[in-house]
Amino acid sequence: MGGRGFLLIATAVLVAGCGGGGGAAEPKQSQAGSPAKVTLELWHLSTTEPMKTIMAERAKEFEAKHPNVTIKATVLENEAYKSKITTLTQSGKAPDVFATWGGGVLKQQIEAGLVKDLSADVAPILGGFTKASLAAYQFDGKTYGLPTDIGMVGFWYNKKLFAKAGIQQPPATWAELLDDVRKLKAAGTTPIALAGKEKWPGHYYWAYLAMRIGGVPALQQAATDKNFTTPDFVAAGQQLKALADLQPFQKGFLGAGYSTPDGQSASVSNGKAAMELMGQWAPAVQKSSGKGLGDDLGFFPFPAVDGGKGAVTDAFGGGGGLAVGADAPPEALEFVKFFDEQANHSRAVEKGGVLPVLQGEESAVKDANLKVVAESLAKATGFQLYLDQAYPPAVGAEVNDSVAQLIAGTKTPQQVAEAVTEVAKSE
Template identity: 75%
Template sequence: MKRTCALIAAAVLVAGCGGGQTATTEPGDGGSPGKVTLEWWHLSTSDPLKTIWETRAKEFQAANPHVTVKMTVLENEAYKSKLTTLTQSGKAPHVFATWGGGVLKQQIDAGLVKDISADVASELGTFTTAALAAYQFDGKTYALPTDIGMVGFWYNKKHFEKAGVTEPPKTWSGFLDTVKKLKTAGITPIALAGKEKWPGHYYWAYLSMRIAGLQAMHQAGVDHDFTKPEFIEAGRQLKALVDLQPFQRGFLGAGYSTPDGQSASVSNGKAAMELMGQWAPAVQNDSGKGLGKDLGFFPFPEVEGGKGVITEAFGGGGGMAVGADAPKEALDLVKFLTNTENHTKTVEAGGVLPVLKGEESAVKDENLKIVADSLANATGFQLYLDQAYPPAVGSEVNDSVAELIAGAKTPEQAAQDITEVAKSESE
């Protein structure tokens, strides 16, 4: 990770709100290159990464005086919606953030993304295999990674201490006990951005992984069947959590990064924890007071009797893809962002986690070190479901899980509805 045109953040020169499918160019003078305007879309609305990308754009312009970079910076859901609208019209920005997986594959199949394999052949060896995986299909590369991470629980150590929780839970039953202890202590256990849906899907996805196992998650993407007992049981376990009423008041209408949303609720001490990606500390600091040394992290617990294990991670990273009709300067920008010097600076600043070999020592934040170590020792990895599967399937996962959390669907109904969409997409 993630992450309304009302939330567009102005960046660098002009924040472009339109499509970036056609490069603006002017003839050069003699042997000099013509002027080029690049449209760059991304969703880093919080610091430090928002400012880092602004700085990189200015540096790139300084090194390439004929290039002007125009950014469109959108919050997670607004970004997905606007990019989908643009790509459905048969266009794509020159450079745009991608999570890879099924969504990127669909854009590739539509002829909207440049195959950059030959152009980055000499650079590919500097990236870790895990970081590249989501952007490679049939031996070809369609984006370069800028970040990788995992979803886990970010928690307030003081709240846990007050509730008598001496260490983070490692099992699902232990997690439910932790929720009960927090409630008994008068502390809201969990903050959730119910309005935005995607944060809620993390719970069902992780429970499915822990109960059914990673292979079953991958197989569901092949046979398009989410009605198997393990997936229904994941829904039941999520309902068991919901029945404890663990979320903040008004969570169904809450946003993620808004001043009164999920992130701020944890940051300002109004809730004990949130299930979120590696960007959580930065967004917490941006949306609220920040917890400083009182912030901790632990991986999603194991479910007793399940086929999955606690060392299997769920998450993803971020990459930068190049539109099929983009000028060569677009790929130059992507290479500039991901070269060793620039990317390592970004890691040191706490903006992203390592995607290049040997960058691990650049991670300074203690909690991000835990995430980085967890990823380094992960025995398996599952991409976000709303990115791993085709867009319509991912959207249905988010919608059905949101309705399950809201009490509008049963675990069986949610599994059936996801399956129906998955099968119709495969036909």
């Protein structure tokens, strides 16, 4: 999430106000003249509040408006979702409506003929979305999914623990971050929480360092050249190793989950670690998995790297979206269009479940930290989707695996670069 992600990466209510029909085929009629019974398979990632409740409420509302429809929801956390959706799509099937991060994974599903082209049906409402939120779901001028969330990864930190360690303001450079890690350790505080078991949170560090050192074009060029052994990627690994060598993570981090009661999010939420590198959903998951920090929670963008070609205003992240399976009944598109009501999406934004994907929706952001994220996104000079979603699935998986080994000390920066390159060239 992408990791995500998710995540996690919240599957939410959707987009600009178009409500009902608008292009979908009429439902089949039974012999008695009423619509035939339909069961919609809905797969999503909303395992934590507030989106867990919001998603369930929207499903019930849709069923109330469409008595012939029963929604069967499969709700999975990030890694389980990635695994199960991959297995399902490899078998040549896709759920009727399913969460997607877009990018290379969605592109492979499209090429396999598993995803419905929504272009004609959603054309009237596309102008209501922000440009950045749509990009991951569009290929060759066609739209294959609609965004429900957009955001960026950054550091969420405990202001009180920073102050206790004598840190007056968040670090602006990577060198300052490493220095702050030393200060936090000296003050008896665990600097960073990490869900080592789940791997995807670790890839954020390597990806962001590669962005800050090489710039967003370096990551895009690597996708084309299938070469991750350039000096910028190796340097990213070296800088991550410099962090790992400081032993900044909580005890037992290699076996820790993300949203579990003793995982990464809860460690920060319960004041046991000073920060985590995570997406815009972090405050909601922290409240769900632990006590929550309230006003003590702060956010700062990933620091700049001295001498790097990337700008601190370049953002790394993504969001959540919904796609429709190629063989889904017409009601699946109706379900997505039901979510296309701006009032629904803005309500989810107000509750802190998602960030704006619609034009002019910024005022619905109530949380002070999420406002900072939204403002950072608005000023972003470049944007890079999560690497485990931007690249083909096998490449993304290798990034996650190799970076996890680097953090654990069992792979060198050069070996990470070579392993990812080898898988990329075999795709």
